[in-house]
Amino acid sequence: MLGNIVRVITSPFATQGRFVDKAERHQKVVQILYEKHADAIFHFLLTISTHATAQDISQQLWLKLLENPDIIKRQNNFVAYMFTAARNAVIDEYKRNNRLTELDTSSMETSSIVHSENIDDVFDNALCNLPFYQREAFCLQQEGFSLQEIANITHTEKETVKTRLRYARSQLQQSLAGLYPDSTNVKSTEVKR
Numbered sequence: 001m002l003g004n005i006v007r008v009i010t011s012p013f014a015t016q017g018r019f020v021d022k023a024e025r026h027q028k029v030v031q032i033l034y035e036k037h038a039d040a041i042f043h044f045l046l047t048i049s050t051h052a053t054a055q056d057i058s059q060q061l062w063l064k065l066l067e068n069p070d071i072i073k074r075q076n077n078f079v080a081y082m083f084t085a086a087r088n089a090v091i092d093e094y095k096r097n098n099r100l101t102e103l104d105t106s107s108m109e110t111s112s113i114v115h116s117e118n119i120d121d122v123f124d125n126a127l128c129n130l131p132f133y134q135r136e137a138f139c140l141q142q143e144g145f146s147l148q149e150i151a152n153i154t155h156t157e158k159e160t161v162k163t164r165l166r167y168a169r170s171q172l173q174q175s176l177a178g179l180y181p182d183s184t185n186v187k188s189t190e191v192k193r
Contacts, residue, residue: 026069033078034062040143041082047139048132049090057089077149083140084153119179126175134168137161 041061045054061082065071075081127135133154140150147165151158 027066029072030062030065033065033072037079037082038062040079041086044083044139044143045086045090047127048087048136049093053090053093057086057093060089061085080145080149080153083143083145087136087153122176122179123172126172129175130168130171134164134171137164138168138172141165 038058042054042058045057049057064085071081072078127138130138136154137150140153141147145153147158147161150161154161
């Protein structure tokens, strides 16, 4: 996918001498970033939107990087920037479809994984049933972002992030409690960052 996009965007540079090197370097930088971070960003998008929306937004984000080399140069934390841009694009998509008010309480439309023996399916179903902002905070934490970084990405206060994470863990624990009946006394541990 990225190879085709790179060829289309940079083809005008092919006959312009010294600009070829600069364009090729930029292509290589974006390709390295893509190979390193695309899966994590796409997974995050999948957890906060539909598959089709995640694909569209992911492609738009990478195209924007290819078209504008200055974006990469201006970022102190490229990964945080990409997750912020992904989140903002999802919210923009909700606004465009007049569904922004659904975000606070919405859970993802899931395929009918009502009763499954596969722990991954059960967890995915429980995760998708979290309200949007709790799911978002939980997924960002799982991607390795600190509480402060999550607050920056989501444009909220650190304490709000802590609350969302606490509710998310609590709801996940309740949803998964039936899987391991002996684990009901296990207290969830809070990660301090």
